[in-house]
Amino acid sequence: MTRISTSWRSRAGAFANGLLTVPALAVYAGLLVVPVGFAVYYSFTDYNGFPSQTPTWVGLDNYERIAQDPIGDLHPSIWVTVAIAIVGTLLVNAAALGLALLLRRTTPFNTVARVVMFYPHVLSALIVGFLWQAILGPQGAVNNVLEGGGQSTLPFLADPQWALATLIGVIVWAQFGVQLVLYLAGLQAVSPQLQESARIDGANGGQVFRHVTWPALAPTVTVTLVTTVLSLLKVYDVVLGLTNGGPGDATQNWAYEILAVSFANNDIGLACAQAVLLVLVAGLLSFTIIALRRRAEEGAEAIG
Amino acid sequence: MTGKRTVRRTVRVAVVAVLSAAMLVPMYIMVVNAFKPQQEILLSPLSLDFATATTDHLKAAWQSTSFPVIEGYAVSLFLVLACNAVAIGTAVPAAYAIARTPKLLFRILLMFFVAGMFVPAQIILVPAIFVLKSLGLMGTLPGLVLFMSATMIPFTLFVFSAYIRMLPRSLDEAAAIDGAGRQRILWTIVFPLMRPIVATAFVLNALGAWNDFVSPQLILGPGSEFRTITTGVYAAVSTYSTNYEIVFPTLLLAVAPILLIFAVMQRHIMGGLSAGAVKG
Secondary structure (H helix, E strand, O other): OHHHHHHHHHHHHHHHHHHHOHHHHHHHHHHHHHHHHHHHHHHOEOOOOOOOOOOOEOOOHHHHHHHHOOOOOHHHHHHHHHHHHHHHHHHHHHHHHHHHHHOOOOOHHHHHHHHHHHHHHHOOHHHHHHHHHHHHOOOOHHHHHHHHOOOOOOOOOOOHHHHHHHHHHHHHHHHHHHHHHHHHHHHHOOOHHHHHHHHHOOOOHHHHHHHHHHHHOHHHHHHHHHHHHHHHHOOOHHHHHHOOOOOOOOOOOHHHHHHHHHOOOOOHHHHHHHHHHHHHHHHHHHHHHHHHHHHHHHHHHHHO | OHHHHHHHHHHHHHHHHHHHHHHHHHHHHHHHHOOOOHHHHHHOOOOOOOOOOOOHHHHHHHOOOOOOHHHHHHHHHHHHHHHHHHHHHHHHHHHHHHHHOOOHHHHHHHHHHHHHHHOOHHHHHHHHHHHHHHHOOOOOHHHHHHHHHHHHHHHHHHHHHHHHHHOOHHHHHHHHHOOOOHHHHHHHHHHHHOHHHHHHHHHHHHHHHHHOOHHHHHHHOOOOOOOOHHHHHHHHHHHHOOOHHHHHHHHHHHHHHHHHHHHHHHHHHHHHHHHHHHHO
């Protein structure tokens, strides 16, 4: 008798608790999950976004179009995205970790330096793009200084390869400060006793880093890698401000392709197919990194 | 030994100082050039001649119709507050329920929410527009707030539920025995204890909402009467990107207040970020 009533009560309690999740669930599911479903559905249609037109089922046409790329404008954008995601992630993390090691002690000088490294993050990526465009553009500040000094100008944004490198550089400039803060937080958790005893045992700075600090940072590295890759896969604002995809299509990445090309041309079916692929890639990549990092993190637990 | 250490310290300070200066150069160029006419910007972009410095261009940017500065700030601030109200207001009860119900269904529910952290918001915006259209919310501020809040809920709920799990259960049980209802326990006992993590979520969501460009641009539409800082700057600058008399003063007006807020609040903003990372 008592057992039945407690089980009924716990079930009623769970139901009441379930009600508490309804508002969050409604907003989240309605505006993030349902759109993902819409994206999957539209990706199999030729929908052009006009309310009067009903989407017609075209099967895998949009995906085939992406795979075959008849106009030759989709594949370059994949390479641009991959270059930004891989090179950008490595540079952001290298810069962030290097500076975190330099700035790990909390002195007034270091505190100011941390703030200076971080501030680009409070500026919107679009404004960062416009600002660097005004500095590195053909008529920009740097080239005018070079010209004034009698030197030849540099094609930061005019040459396709330079433009991609410049874009990655600007992204790194704007993003590494965030990861720096995460690395600093991670370094706080590294046991100072362990580092000290390694030093007493005769390890030099490099050895202490390799055998004590770096393994203990493993969970932080996982977080920074995943967050950097996720944010770099979808960069759009900074591209729009800095290069607007140019010169030609040299800096058009996947997100630019979706928003400024397919969506702008009312090619909703194609835009949704591209969006579905990018969501899949983002998810797969995150889980791959998390899975690959698991072993390194187990090492961190053994040390910590 | 000490000599070697001093040398090392000097090198470190020098490297950091040079890098810090490099980080600040773009701000310097922006400030200096906001007070100069186009010809002077092109001839000597790095210096400021106080004899010819003028605030005319700043005034012109201030009065620009495509980027009404004060309204832009008001709309962006409204988005920060409204999105945080919706995201935090819905995530607190949901996270409480998930953290306090040891049932498989609620664990799955948490996973379902967490999966949203891996969905890039601006990528899913295109289909979201059609959802908003069918709800009649396209082109409206409520629609924009709902979409932006939806993108904030996964992270907010995730860190909240992890935090509530660390709070002792005996607190809510004692209150329940005293006859307090669920809502009462939640808002008068649990919520006040969550202050640090709420502050963290608020700061991170605020930065996201403040800097978002794609959502307001596409949901409100370029012809909207509401302009945020970002959509306003885009309207004012994108077509005149080589007219530096417009570019630099506009950018200066757009970033000066947020940099001021950051300078005052930097400890909370950067502290909130690292607190979120440790918990997440």
